[in-house]
Amino acid sequence: MSRLFIPNSIALTNFDAVFKDNDFSIDDKTVEISFHPKYVAMHPVGLALYAALSDRYREEGVKTKCMSTIRSLPFRTFNEWDCLLHLATAIRFIRKNTKKRDDLFR
Amino acid sequence: MKIQSGDQLAKFLRTVDPILHTTQENSRVIKHVFSELIRNVLEHSRSALGGNVCATYNRKRRKFSIGISDAGRGIFQAMIKHHKFGSHKEAVLAALTPGISGTTARLGGTAENAGAGLFFTKSIAQTTRNHFLIYSGNAYFKLPLTKPRTPIRFHANPLEDHCSIRDGLPYFKGTLIGIDIYIQDTKAFNNLIESIGSAYQLSVRQSRKDYYKRIRFI
Numbered sequence: 247m248s249r250l251f252i253p254n255s256i257a258l259t260n261f262d263a264v265f266k267d268n269d270f271s272i273d274d275k276t277v278e279i280s281f282h283p284k285y286v287a288m289h290p291v292g293l294a295l296y297a298a299l300s301d302r303y304r305e306e307g308v309k310t311k312c313m314s315t316i317r318s319l320p321f322r323t324f325n326e327w328d329c330l331l332h333l334a335t336a337i338r339f340i341r342k343n344t345k346k347r348d349d350l351f352r
Numbered sequence: 353m354k355i356q357s358g359d360q361l362a363k364f365l366r367t368v369d370p371i372l373h374t375t376q377e378n379s380r381v382i383k384h385v386f387s388e389l390i391r392n393v394l395e396h397s398r399s400a401l402g403g404n405v406c407a408t409y410n411r412k413r414r415k416f417s418i419g420i421s422d423a424g425r426g427i428f429q430a431m432i433k434h435h436k437f438g439s440h441k442e443a444v445l446a447a448l449t450p451g452i453s454g455t456t457a458r459l460g461g462t463a464e465n466a467g468a469g470l471f472f473t474k475s476i477a478q479t480t481r482n483h484f485l486i487y488s489g490n491a492y493f494k495l496p497l498t499k500p501r502t503p504i505r506f507h508a509n510p511l512e513d514h515c516s517i518r519d520g521l522p523y524f525k526g527t528l529i530g531i532d533i534y535i536q537d538t539k540a541f542n543n544l545i546e547s548i549g550s551a552y553q554l555s556v557r558q559s560r561k562d563y564y565k566r567i568r569f570i
Contacts, residue, residue, distance in 0.1 A: 265522055294528055305401065
């Protein structure tokens, strides 16, 4: 089973964090997704990366399995929340009672 | 936000204006970045699901952070029809070179595609001394922050920039671009488009000169 690890912080400075424990492969059509259980804060480039990966999963009919759920998500302006929802819907890792939290870039 | 057509792009650019919280001149630059990058996705990526646009604004630092991606064919496949590359890294570097377009082999591109979009976007990040990243296939190009006193120079050859390039990375099908832009009413920012425009013209002219120097008529 392929793995996708979402680090708890992605910025353009530390973009290489996205390569940690990841090869973005979907050879066996199943991906196990894991991430920091409490906090995920990312630059829009991180969101865009995972949105594109989720597009690819949709296109190629990849099944996803999530190892944990996010309790709260940081959100800031006009479309980050929508993008996260889009991503979350695609890779099915969100809980119904996940709360928005306006504290990104504290 | 998902953008899958030119109409959606036009609507997005209309609606984004009031959210930008900045002057008309500054919002022109931000909208230019959005427009160039999303047009690239729509025209070249062949992504069935369109492009993804993500952005945040940090009011305290007056900084826009933008991420744009697609799950399309990537830069290498988009440009290989008219150019010769041995790797994704070479394709990414060519995409950043002014005057090289995926739609033609001609230096300076065509009327519709001048091969200037990514060069302009990179130069905007350089002008505001900020980060810029482009990742496609197994390679990325990244501009780090530059010190305030370092003079700003726009190089036609991206290898001459103070940058970090990596290849042999996990394969990413599609293209990802990230950029930070500081919104400040400085003279440099206001004259941005003009100064980058002249840099583009100079470098295309130089590339053509170099090209014709190589040709010898017997």
